[in-house]
Amino acid sequence: MPGRTPRPGRPRVVPDTGTALPRDQILDAAAALFAEHGVAATSTRMIAERVGIRQASLYYHFAGKDEILLELLTASVRPSLDVVRRIEALVPDRAAADAALYALVVADVRTLVETPHNMGSLYLLPEVQHERYDVFRAERAELQSSYDRLGRAAASEAVRAGLPEGRLGELLIQVTEVVIPLRRARDLETADTRAIADSCLRLCGLPEDAVASARAAAEPLLEPVGSRA
Secondary structure, three states, X not given: OOOOOOOOOOOOOOOOOOOOOOHHHHHHHHHHHHHHHOOOOOOHHHHHHHHOOOHHHHHHHOOOHHHHHHHHHHXXXXXXXXXXXXXXXXXXXXXXXXXXXXXXXXXHHHHHHHOHHHHHHHOOOHHHHOHHHHHHHHHHHHHHHHHHHHHHHHOOHHHHHXXXXXXXXXXXXXXXXXXXXXXXXXXXXXXXXXXXXHHHHHXXXXXXXXXXXXXXXXXXXXXXXXXOO
């Protein structure tokens, strides 16, 4: 009785060549092609040709373009999640929530600026709503919850009373993600990061002196992250 036919292009046995194959190059090429042509119009063959490898070599690293897209999407969220978890561990008290929120916004902007080929622009594509991307959407929802938690802790009483739970986080993450269309228009500057973070604290109802204090207090929280924007 004949055996099962292996998936086309995916080797049944992977040889150990002792050399690293270009996984990062595949991700970068795919990001560029997704941005240029969209996900549906990009094939694994196109990605392999952009890298300069055989299609079978691409399948050594990824099962297909869905897996590539998922890794690119999670790379645009996971660094910010790692930062906010660390920040919340360092700043557990509500009194410093404004500095923690400011640090989160700065870190998230830096993550989105570093994302190759502005991958955040793909967030709203119909393909990304498929269940195969549940991991990415769950991590972005966790990040949004962090925005809401820190935002409500830092916000004025009037802002907290005027917004249902969850709404402030939704607004704050959307303000932060304005960096995505900005990247389409021009190169980002350090002043842009500051303007976005300041705007998030103003949205929480903080006066200008409190925004300036939070900005200064956020700097030590960001030191382990490094300057990336």
